[in-house]
Amino acid sequence: MSRADSRARDDQGALFAVEAEGPFAGVVFNRPMERVFSYAIPGRLRPSLRVGQRVRVPLGRSNQPVTGYVVRIDRTAEVDPGKVKEVLEVLDDPPLIDGVMLDLTRWMAGYYACSWGQALDAVVPAGVKKQAGTRIASCLTVPEEVRLARDTLALPPRQAEILELLCKAEGTLTVADVCRMAKCTTAPIASLRKRGLVHTVKRRMSRAPVPGPLDPPSAEDDHDGKAPIALTPEQADVLGRLDPSLGGDAFATFLLHGVTGSGKTEVYLSAIERVVARGREAIVLVPEISLTPQTIRRFRRRFDRVAVLHSHLSDAERHRHWRAIAAGEIQVVVGARSAIFAPTRRLGLIVIDEEHESTFKQETTPRYHARDVAVKRAQLEEVPVILGSATPALETWANADRGKYTRLTLARRVAERRMPRVDIIDMRLEKPGKGRPLHAIGGLMRSAMAEALDDDGQVILLLNRRGFHTFILCPKCGSVLKCGGCDVALTHHKERHKALCHTCDAEYDPPERCPSCKFDRLHYGGIGTERLEREVREAFPQHVIRRMDSDTMRSPGAYEQVLSAFRARQVHILLGTQMIAKGLDFPDVTLVGVVNADTSLHLPDFRAAERTFQLVAQVAGRTGRGDRPGRVLVQTYAPDAPAIAFAAKHDYLGFVAQELPEREQKGCPPFGRAVRLIARGPNEAEVVAYLDSVAGLLRELADPSVRLLGPAPAPVMKIKHLFRYHLKLLAPSPAPLQTLLRAALPMAEPSQPIELAVDVDPVSLL
Ligand SMILES: Nc1ncnc2c1ncn2[C@@H]1O[C@H](COP(=O)(O)OP(=O)(O)OP(=O)(O)O)[C@@H](O)[C@H]1O
């Protein structure tokens, strides 16, 4: 584009006024704008422009070129034909988005109250958008008529050989490739070109000289062989019930409720085998933390072509995987949340392991829940989806109760292993040590640990708080030290000599005096994993102890390293945050200790009890997985709390029976739907005034079935100097909420610097 051109564009966009003749491209943008914009497709782009591609188009008065997604091609434009602007450039070939993904993202936009363009942008990884790891190369092609007639051409042997090579390579070789492969100079290629037998085309190619296989299986993958284990009768029964769906083309949702160690993964593997045998692909979602080498190996052992999408892939690797999946070269995609958007060609099955995990919910726009997106995708693709968990989310459980999902149960552990015995320790009865503050580990826990270690067992200790002391308090004026930018108490990290804000990561030097009253004997209290580690080292000096939390697990590979040392029994005691609570399968763990079961019990969240139940039940499931029985000790100040009492009995059904009526009474999910609106801004009064006006508008427009709670300060009222207020909408079904949001949000747009986040089916309420 010449300079004069771009100036003319900047002036008023007159240049884009074209004849009103179709077709027109309907384009959406990664911005909060509902509309689909019409653009004229200039003649030169007509052959290449297709739905699902990204394009550059001029937008707004300034006609700034921006990237958008083509969502449809229309015969007529939605604006005055004289004013239609033109598409400037097509960015992708082939299209990135297929028909199902278009439907899925349009559904997401409607359901999660974002724009279609914002939903589309979440589906395509950054590395794909940037086309990371690729370059444009000139490749040699052979015209079809030449290809067919090549045996009849009288060519010098060298040229004939090169022509043959090019026919086989189907347009993927550059001049340099041919010279290397045919061990020739450029001369014979030039002759072929001159005679019109070979053409060049521009192609986007991988930067890697030879595209390597995707994560080749390692020696370890192989030596166990590929033979599947014989299924237990329970597993076989579950598989039998899945079978009709695995072999057909119909949508169905299954909840696989299997106690810890019941062999759910084995069921997934067998189910996937069925669909792969039909030439179909599977997507398996697991929480990011479960993407361990152990998990990956279980898939690699059974399938040749597995792509693993985890968060530390480079852009180029992610792009390469994405292309391989789109090309149908992959059988099984295993990944965290965003892998639900993997561009499979012939999807046959979706599996969500640990479906209750809150990490499947994205906490930025679009605030989607991968489990619910998975169910929608399965419906659009007409395939089955399996949601697996030992502690299903109550939403999922209720869907099974209502008959929307089919419930399948694995009630027993494999190989006749028993569930571990769980004992609750009432910490109110434990006495503090002489002249010392209360220990993290009480006397009962300590002797159980000694016993397990003496018996050559391994121990896992869970404490879901990192740091050394969890608060710093002034005993004189009573103030708790907080972060300057956030309404959050600081945590003392002794190893780093810092007081940290766990919300914004700000670091402070631990103060010697109270910032308010200057009193100089501050009280450091509360127990985090760092302090627990010190205490355990003092108590068990002969044993090897490793701590696992986000402070010790910063370097890549640290997690795997500790886990393999633990597996090799070079580590006797593994302690850490919820990182150690899930999915781990170590046969020699004979004791699991929950140091403080109450950490999530008192959060201002209607799911506090559910979270506590899940955490305790999951960590309890890490023991008794080998030949030796396991034991679990749970320290708590609230031994009668139903979440803790039922978890101790491995009684999910009991917990559900107790919890569901409470939810129903409060009108909380799974009874009805919730939407949370969070407003934030630097001036508290302005945030309050804004959210009050939004609340007024919502009250005016809402149907009587919608309840509005708030506005009120959010539990964490300030983050990074921004004040936060929220309000909640509750309704018996999603429809009235969606109608309300669609009507109200366009009128409720905040003005800078206030921002509004809309969270449909919120998971975090902080
Ligand atoms: N049919 C079987 N025969 C023998 N061993 C099995 C069988 N099925 C699974 N196992 C083994 O039992 C252990 C637990 O299985 P798996 O990890 O699949 O359970 P899970 O239900 O996914 O567990 P969790 O939810 O606790 O993580 C694994 O070591 C697995 O190899």
Ligand SMILES: [Zn+2]
């Ligand atoms: Zn902070």
